[in-house]
Amino acid sequence: MVLRACGFIIFRRLVGRIPSPGNIEYLLLQTSYGEHHWTPPKGHVDPGEDDLTTALRETKEEAGLGAEHLKVIKGFVQELHYEVRGKPKEVLYWLAELKDPGTAVTLSDEHRDYRWAQLEEACTLARYKDLQDTLRAAHRHLEACQDKQ
Template sequence: MQDANADLPETKACGFLIVKGDPIESFLLMRHKDRWDLPKGHVDPGEDEMTCALRELEEETGITSRDIAVDPNFRYALQYVVNYKKRMGGVTALKTSVYFLATLTNEVQLKLTEHQGSEWFAWNPPHGIQEQTIDPLLAAVAQHVSA
């Protein structure tokens, strides 16, 4: 049986789940007009996943690599079909989103450039925020930090 998504164009985005505390006390989400999201963006040509994630984090929040401690043992990826109404002129594509985990080590005044707002959510798994992408990521982080 052939995968129905096999012929779709593919895109990749990378980003971060930023947390505070050890153990985790809270995590950062960005507000779009109709949903919560994470600081992430599409990979530029020639860019590796971590470079993309760090660039997008700084562009969207003002948080730099000097403000975080990246967990070297966590990488979470998921795939889903998305319709790019604006970005690709209505093209439906298979999107891979790769997320890394980092702890905020410096208090930072967020500088939002692409989102309407942001919020630090209390870490209290299991979470029910956004079923397709955020909840599975948070469940993976909960499993990772309890291992």
């Protein structure tokens, strides 16, 4: 059986700057277990729960950011496939903007730290190629959206 998880690539625009992809920071959480890797908020789908509801619930639980704090960006969803302890896992990520860049992040016990990071630092923290590719894809999507405005 495949483990399924869902979450958000959350970004904020730096305050007081002209909107551009260079003024974007991504939220990564550092786990309090294992190798203390950095990851966007995500978690396992509960029985009977749809994927987007899971992403919203897990983001609220892990980072204290609820649906009222986020604007989901249309047209972006990434699906990752990898193994965890020899078992297949798939993770879906949507892209969401933090409506108020000053909103505080409140961590659960699952995480010991968080960081807002621009793209290259976020990719360095992320370490895993598929997550780095997802962050870069999110950034390209935001650049394409910016170009249309």
